[in-house]
Amino acid sequence: MKIIVLNCGSSSIKYQLFDMTKKETMAKGVVDKIGLHGSYVKHERNDGDAITLEGEIVDHQAGIEYVLGILTSKRRGSLNSYDEINAVGHRVVHGGEKFHDSVLITAEVIEKVTECIDLAPLHNPPNLKGILAIQELLPKVPQVAVFDTAFHQTMPKYAYMYAIPYSLYVKYGLRRYGFHGTSHRYVSQRAYEIIKKEPCEVKMVTCHLGNGASIAAINCGHTIDTSMGLTPVEGLIMGTRSGDLDLGILMYIMQKEEIDLHAANTLVNKHSGMLGITGISSDMREIEDAAQNKDERANLGLEMYYYRIRKYIGAYSAAMNGLDVIVFTGGIGENSPKTRAQICNNFGYLGLEFDEEKNNNLHGTEAILTKNSSKIKVIVIPTNEELKIAEDTERIIKGN
Amino acid sequence: MTESLEDYSLSKRILKSRKGGLKKVGVIGCGNMGQEIVRIISQHGIDVVFIDLSEERIQTILEEINTALDQVINKWGLTISEKRAILSRIKGTTDYKDISDCDLVIESINIKQRFTSLEARKEVFKNIEAVVSPTTVIASNNSTLMISDLASVLKHPERVVGVNFITPSATVKVVEVIRGLKTNDATHDYAIRFIKMLDKTPITLHESPGNISTRLIVTLINEACELLMEGVASVQYIDMTMKDGYGLQFGPFELADRVGLDKVLKWMNNLYLEYGTANFKPSPIIKRLVRANYLGKKTGKGFYKYDEGKIISQAITATEFI
Numbered sequence: 017m018k019i020i021v022l023n024c025g026s027s028s029i030k031y032q033l034f035d036m037t038k039k040e041t042m043a044k045g046v047v048d049k050i051g052l053h054g055s056y057v058k059h060e061r062n063d064g065d066a067i068t069l070e071g072e073i074v075d076h077q078a079g080i081e082y083v084l085g086i087l088t089s090k091r092r093g094s095l096n097s098y099d100e101i102n103a104v105g106h107r108v109v110h111g112g113e114k115f116h117d118s119v120l121i122t123a124e125v126i127e128k129v130t131e132c133i134d135l136a137p138l139h140n141p142p143n144l145k146g147i148l149a150i151q152e153l154l155p156k157v158p159q160v161a162v163f164d165t166a167f168h169q170t171m172p173k174y175a176y177m178y179a180i181p182y183s184l185y186v187k188y189g190l191r192r193y194g195f196h197g198t199s200h201r202y203v204s205q206r207a208y209e210i211i212k213k214e215p216c217e218v219k220m221v222t223c224h225l226g227n228g229a230s231i232a233a234i235n236c237g238h239t240i241d242t243s244m245g246l247t248p249v250e251g252l253i254m255g256t257r258s259g260d261l262d263l264g265i266l267m268y269i270m271q272k273e274e275i276d277l278h279a280a281n282t283l284v285n286k287h288s289g290m291l292g293i294t295g296i297s298s299d300m301r302e303i304e305d306a307a308q309n310k311d312e313r314a315n316l317g318l319e320m321y322y323y324r325i326r327k328y329i330g331a332y333s334a335a336m337n338g339l340d341v342i343v344f345t346g347g348i349g350e351n352s353p354k355t356r357a358q359i360c361n362n363f364g365y366l367g368l369e370f371d372e373e374k375n376n377n378l379h380g381t382e383a384i385l386t387k388n389s390s391k392i393k394v395i396v397i398p399t400n401e402e403l404k405i406a407e408d409t410e411r412i413i414k415g416n
Numbered sequence: 417m418t419e420s421l422e423d424y425s426l427s428k429r430i431l432k433s434r435k436g437g438l439k440k441v442g443v444i445g446c447g448n449m450g451q452e453i454v455r456i457i458s459q460h461g462i463d464v465v466f467i468d469l470s471e472e473r474i475q476t477i478l479e480e481i482n483t484a485l486d487q488v489i490n491k492w493g494l495t496i497s498e499k500r501a502i503l504s505r506i507k508g509t510t511d512y513k514d515i516s517d518c519d520l521v522i523e524s525i526n527i528k529q530r531f532t533s534l535e536a537r538k539e540v541f542k543n544i545e546a547v548v549s550p551t552t553v554i555a556s557n558n559s560t561l562m563i564s565d566l567a568s569v570l571k572h573p574e575r576v577v578g579v580n581f582i583t584p585s586a587t588v589k590v591v592e593v594i595r596g597l598k599t600n601d602a603t604h605d606y607a608i609r610f611i612k613m614l615d616k617t618p619i620t621l622h623e624s625p626g627n628i629s630t631r632l633i634v635t636l637i638n639e640a641c642e643l644l645m646e647g648v649a650s651v652q653y654i655d656m657t658m659k660d661g662y663g664l665q666f667g668p669f670e671l672a673d674r675v676g677l678d679k680v681l682k683w684m685n686n687l688y689l690e691y692g693t694a695n696f697k698p699s700p701i702i703k704r705l706v707r708a709n710y711l712g713k714k715t716g717k718g719f720y721k722y723d724e725g726k727i728i729s730q731a732i733t734a735t736e737f738i
Contacts, residue, residue: 071421
């Protein structure tokens, strides 16, 4: 079975073609600057053949037409014809409370995804554009929507509700939804395979630490709590997002700085986080370098970053009444030994025995970083959301 | 053999099949409002080229845009990388040829004269039509002149539309889209789409001097001046009543100061010429202030006195400058 996975953003499309018999990527690439000056397609085949093609790409449909054209071309392609494409899987950011799992895309599903635009005004519209473009270009090919929010839909109500008037939940659906669901699901399921245990034997915390970052408590294979909320700004300190913040501060800033909602939104989403604290960068590597050179604010930023994650892991172990596995994934989780060590060294009281040496030498590959006698296992698992989307797509197509 | 992206199109029709792309906009005249328009367009990912009178002026305008963006950054509304991206999309020129490949051209000239700028704007319209393609949409950002008058000098008047940005246009959500007698549906729909691309709400209306916004606000400002001249209440109290009493963002005097009293006076003169009714006849107070170069916030004095853009006190009473 051959499946195309699409991740459509406001002016970009990331794509991957999978051969599901071998679970291999045949080709992947990105269409960028759609509708803007200087648009291009960057394409790479699994044999190393790669090219960047510039030209006018007026909209998402044109972008997808070019992708299909390249994938089926003699020179750069991986397919003989479109007939080989069995299905298309889409990343859809927000499924609200309507979707608890990935679904086959129908007119009704499109309508429901459209209804969720209110909750993700920047993300759901381009996701829909991708779906509609495939519908027009490959009308016979089934499509599947895989939601960032779906995996977290198992949270109990006491964990996802905010303590604001209940009527606002009823009226607008204001509650915790959480994001990065496909990543948390992929790494948690991979962790069960690595440690060879059934989901119900394991209480797990998964840390997705990239430029955006979230953490999830997973018990019996289900999310029971996660750090991102209605929007991705809540929870951990991120590259440019504040994470948890006293709402009073935002109101105080708005009043004192005389700024409107738009600026307040930009402040907590783009000026804050590690960039805001350190004044150096949102990139963890640059901050770690500055800290090495004794930059005070870089050190402060890192201490705050580690502390927030430790606090969440502690809280989630209490929420689950125990902790067996901590998983690290995402750019920072996979590649920063210092971050992993600074977090894990605080859990000795729970019986975590960290293997410093193994940790120091590990970058971007799968491994267990704790000693055999450790009560809690720490595992690094590079995330693969695209593969998970392809697997979901295959499962749902076969089920129909 | 070199490869091009078009080689991989499913058919060679991709570019032709979906017309109405908007990648480059021309703006003629880059005074305060022209600069605001340039910034908004670029901020929304569209390339923009502005025309002004001299190379020196262009440098000044680019510096002013730079400063304005820094002010937004200081107020947390923008990041440094976003500013860099915005500036990279803005080009200034004195040559009309540089707008020949624009999908849309907006005239936004600012003539420093007391009465109508109709003839000057007509000249600009002719210059635009001489270089752009026959389908390029030509828009005018003005609030008191008739679109049909401007369109009358063109070979293709059907592609003319009015777009009236209301100051401060960065934050005001509505833009008036004005349909002239000959504006066709395609032009009108294109303008609506353009305004929506800027995350603003288009208010569509048929041409009428002053549109909705200027016609109503001018009357309010004039009536506020009447109250002041009659000694009924102070500048502050009149503003406070309208602001707090009716939930307006600004009272009539503060608003007039923000727009610029020279501009308010020009609006009034144009509308008085058009309608001939007393409610548009410029108040003597406004004439007096403009003559004294009390033009509002931009000169530091108008109905109020300003320090670093903030009101510090009332600048006039019914009878005297303070």
